[in-house]
Amino acid sequence: MQKKKIGLTTKIFIALILGAIVGVIINATCINNPIVSKYIVNGLFYVVGQGFIRAMQMLVVPLVFCSIVCGAAAIGDTKTLGKVGVKTVLFYLFTTVAAVAVALSVANIINPGAGANLSKLEAIAKAASSTTSTTTSNPSMVDTLLNIIPTNPISALASGDMLAIIFFALIIGLILAKLGDQVQLINNFFSQGNDIMMEMTMMVMSVAPVCVFCLIARTFSTLGFSVIFYMLKYVLAVLIALLLQCGIVYQTLLKVLTGLSPIKFLKKFFPVQAFAFSTATSNATIPLSIDTLKEKMGVSKRISSFTIPLGATVNMDGTSIMQGVAVVFVAQAFGIHLSMVDYITVIATATLASIGTAGVPSVGLITLTMVFNSVGLPVAGISMIMGIDRILDMARTAVNITGDAVCTTIVAYQNGDVDKEVYNKM
Template sequence: MKTNNKKKLGLTTKIFIALILGALIGIVINLTCIKNPFVSKYVVQGLFYVVGQAFIRGMQMLVVPLVFVSIATGAAAIGDTKTLGKVGVKTVIFYLITTILAVTVALGVANLINPGQGANLSKLESIAKTATTTVSTTGAATKTSMVDTLLNIIPTNPVQALANGDMLAIIFFAVLIGIILAKLGDKTQQVHNLLNQCNDIMMEMTMMVMKVAPVCVFCLIARTFSTLGYSVMFYMLKYMIAVILALAVQCLVVYQIMLKVTTGLSPFVFLKKFFPVQAFAFSTATSNATIPMNIDTLYEKMGVSKRISSFTIPLGATVNMDGTSIMQGVAVVFVAQAFGIHLSLANYITVIATATLASIGTAGVPSVGLITLTMVFNSVGLPVSGISMIMGIDRILDMIRTAVNITGDAVCTTVVAYQNGDVDKDVYYSDVKKDLEEAHSEA
């Protein structure tokens, strides 16, 4: 009896293939028959548009309920950190600070490279209407004072905020509910269980929508390239460069400065010893798979107590998504520039706040980062259609993002452990001492 050894393609591989095929077919249509009335009306603006927009609407349908229940349940889990004492509080604060810095770095690098400048995606007829509406909305938002922008985070009517998709207000309300659930404990266990079940339902619904992603991405990309031609590739490459550069700055500069300033330990020793874990994270593209290796490496090579790392590393794999936040920050600037939409200082602050708070609820299911990206776009009035330019190449960047995410977890663990006297410096500098001893013996 013959066994079938054929390996099934994963969802991310299918999406990447759909991107390539969609780009190729779109370029061919653009160069050969875009002026044909049948092709233009029924294929490009008909089939491609309807299928692509149906997928975009499906993602928009998920945003509010998914974000609310996932952040509420995530905050409920984190809200109990007071029982863990100072370690829990320090860890959560550290993760929030690094996420804020990550989004800030992303926005800075993106504005330096300007990945979407000149792309002129508003040429896409139906999207142009969305962009026009968004420009007027964004223009109105710039008249709101900074004080009002901050005050609007607190909803006067949570139900209205949910109905209108007011994301910062929704996140604030969800975090508040999560903290209260954790505080009340057994008294509200049934409500907690209900939210967990709702979270499971929304995760399953997300997977159902994502199963049709390859076909829909093909249509979205094919329509974009049919309308704009191969010049779009240049802007997609600039977007990739901006994301990779921002990830490098976060990993090699921000984390290492924080490590040096807060502990005095050598960043070079840290990077040298931690590189195998980064390589493993890069190859697997999943933070959860690196948890055991991360904890063991910190203990055996850096002398970090497992008493600390056994809490901080799993927590970081769940809520510390600096790499995803960087992608979202660059994507915001990329799409805004591509559609010719001006972002004010208030808009940038909103992006930082939204991406930071959303990091609590981004773990658990592949591609949820794209759903929360929809949420970030909605928070500043950007057209969600712009995500179609990002989805296909996201797999390549996802591997690098994962390596950055787990590096942030390890740096946080080392800092918190050091401040609690749980780092053995002799183990941390063991390789350095061996090198010095060998150098003296040779001399």
């Protein structure tokens, strides 16, 4: 019998544990040894870890640009379904904004990074101090809104101005959708560019276990065992926000906009949520979601065959929640103050980034780099998140596909495409 191959995310989780163990041992026994400190902790561990972070940063601009162009082009096709398409897109955008707002609120109540003092890490402290100067300028709301429109798109791409890049990519994508076959060559260019960047992302992620080991080992070598407490608070904050989004926000919208029972919805859709949790990929659940909505809830396939695949592409509420909590966690851990404008920027960036987030495991970590860049947070903070991302990735995928199904049910109900007898049948 062939042995089951260990998945990448499992390897990353193992690397996290081993890195923490090695780091704690070094911190307790030989951190003051000049050879260990200079050549291992601040030599090998630092070079490998920072090399990986630079590779992730390398991916951000081309990946986000190509994927959002493709995502926007897909949204442009909604005109073929008229009002149904418009309602679907607006619903997805609204719930994503709500998701980030919930995440930021929960994180500021729990304060997962308060007291972590990650600035003790010498190299990261430099990044934190440099970003602090950028965030203390606190640009006005008017300037923030105007800066979304790039005066020079090429300059925005070169400098990594993420909101301007997203805006420009959205415009291109929508125009591609409008022109259709006239610009098929350009459409193929961006589609194939997106495929190339996804493959490059997988290549970079393939070395993640070794790099995560080095990042975490260096962190624990410097800070000791106490870091685990803050990581657990981060996990708790994300899980609470996910539960609120799935159990309160979605179900309230379902009840208010349709009058249908949220309890019956959750009972019937639970097997799909369990499947999404186990696979951590929205794309894999598309056939099961459509079939469950049809057979158990009486939702017409005419609607679900459009809204569910679209949701797997543009509706990533769970990922947006992770990003919102991560922003607060890292800002608190590095002692960086975020203004109200920064929070609004996070909401806008995470919402727009969800359009281009692929429905495959761990890609949300790449777009998290983009969200960090938008408010000047050190990307090195992602090293604290990567190892424990597998558990959260599974949970947020379940939330993602639940949002798709709730949207589909609401849109179908308002369009007269829900069989109430099937829905209410237990």
